[in-house]
């Protein structure tokens with residue numbers, strides 16, 4: 114099938130490459146000409162494991178191309194809308210202007226009877242609104258096919274998704290939806306043959322499934338982070354609590370990892386948009402719920418700064434602090450609403466001398482926050498630190514040697530805000546280790562790690 118993918122960011126570029134790998138002829142359209150040029154060279158314009166290989170395969174077969182011209186989408190019979198729906202600058206609502214602009218640009222190039230399917234995450238009622246934009250083209254068939262991929266594992270999530278959801282006119286029981294269902298079945302034939310479950314529903318349900326799924330994931334994370342606060346107040350350990358809770362299959366251990374909380378281009382803006390939708394629909398339970406999930410999440414960032422202050426004996430001003438991690442999570446260079454950078458900015462605002470390092474996100478972070486100091490070498494970033502904060506749990510930070518890092522820093526104190534380090538091993542190497550929710554509040558405020566002078570001969574030591 115000839116398919117176009119409109120919007121080639123973290124979602125669209127992966128979707129286009131995945132569809133080409135399934136045997137379709139795909140053109141990706143994006144208004145960002147630089148991104149298009151990058152993609153046409155066979156390289157992803159962002160870090161996503163496995164995507165470069167998929168792009169190269171797509172070009173090798175001649176089935177994949179990218180363009181900044183909407184007319185290049187004209188020969189496609191099915192179009193996927195994958196543009197951004199960020200939080201509006203002035204409220205919690207999703208900004209749908211990119212979606213409307215993309216639909217309008219595509220409109221003159223849609224073949225008769227073309228199928229237009231949205232993948233972007235949108236508030237309930239968006240498809241009805243888009244019908245208005247398409248009013249003069251009643252022949253165009255609309256569908257909504259929300260996407261559930263995660264950055265960092267986007268290729269695998271696209272090739273082996275947990276489920277496919279189709280929003281179609283009238284839902285599962287209406288004849289009006291059949292042509293859209295058939296078209297989407299043809300697109301996803303290899304996945305359906307492999308037994309991936311597919312659910313067909315009406316537009317409102319499809320829109321809400323996506324929002325509700327993200328709201329539930331965010332709820333799990335904020336729930337365990339609220340428990341972490343309780344653990345700190347009572348001397349309990351949230352990692353043990355979470356492990357024990359998760360062994361009950363009705364609860365499960367995924368999205369139950371306590372720490373600095375969620376960030377990124379999806380969960381934070383999606384729960385705010387969900388909250389705004391609930392408010393507009395006068396459903397106060399969801400509105401209040403999402404408000405609590407959001408404030409618990411942001412509270413983890415404030416708590417991290419407070420614990421850092423405690424570990425610096427009450428004063429951040431003038432302290433030399435190293436932040437490990439800038440991306441919102443490991444295996445991506447995405448810094449949208451990054452908890453790590455939020456904390457780094459708060460530490461810097463409190464007067465600390467902050468150095469941030471990250472394996473992949475330094476360039477994005479530096480362009481967005483030139484006021485922060487960045488260092489690409491982990492070794493150099495750690496030299497002379499009085500406090501180390503592990504804020505994004507990249508594998509290379511999880512596997513740091515406490516002895517090697519200890520030789521670089523001035524004070525062996527680490528705040529593991531992702532609760533991933535082997536605290537016993539670090540303590541055995543003379544470190545004071547604090548996590549979030551490890552029940553150590555009282556102890557930590559009294560412990561003082563020894564000050565170690567920096568041995569400059571260790572400069573350039575590779576500790577990874």
Ligand SMILES: NC(=O)c1ccc[n+]([C@@H]2O[C@H](COP(=O)([O-])OP(=O)(O)OC[C@H]3O[C@@H](n4cnc5c(N)ncnc54)[C@H](O)[C@@H]3O)[C@@H](O)[C@H]2O)c1
Pocket residue numbers: 119120121122123124125142143144145148195196197198199211214215216218232233234235260261262263264378379
């Ligand atoms: N990132 C994810 O993991 C993920 C997963 C599932 C769903 N989503 C949803 O997918 C949508 C896209 O998210 P993203 O993370 O890929 O965003 P993104 O910002 O990385 O990508 C959006 C792309 O759309 C392009 N664009 C903007 N206006 C355009 C227009 N008028 N015509 C053509 N292209 C245009 C931008 O240049 C950009 O490349 C959002 O609704 C998001 O919530 C994202």
Ligand SMILES: O=c1ccn([C@@H]2O[C@H](COP(=O)(O)OP(=O)(O)O[C@H]3O[C@H](CO)[C@@H](O)[C@H](O)[C@H]3O)[C@@H](O)[C@H]2O)c(=O)[nH]1
Pocket residue numbers: 234260261262263264265327330334367368369370371372373374375376377378379380383441442
């Ligand atoms: O136990 C956990 C799990 C995750 N996180 C944090 O939660 C955030 C989101 O993580 P993740 O869900 O893995 O990343 P995303 O790529 O943002 O994916 C989410 O958002 C996408 C866009 O809507 C959806 O498609 C995915 O299904 C949904 O998982 C990150 O900051 C993680 O650090 C935790 O703090 N604790």
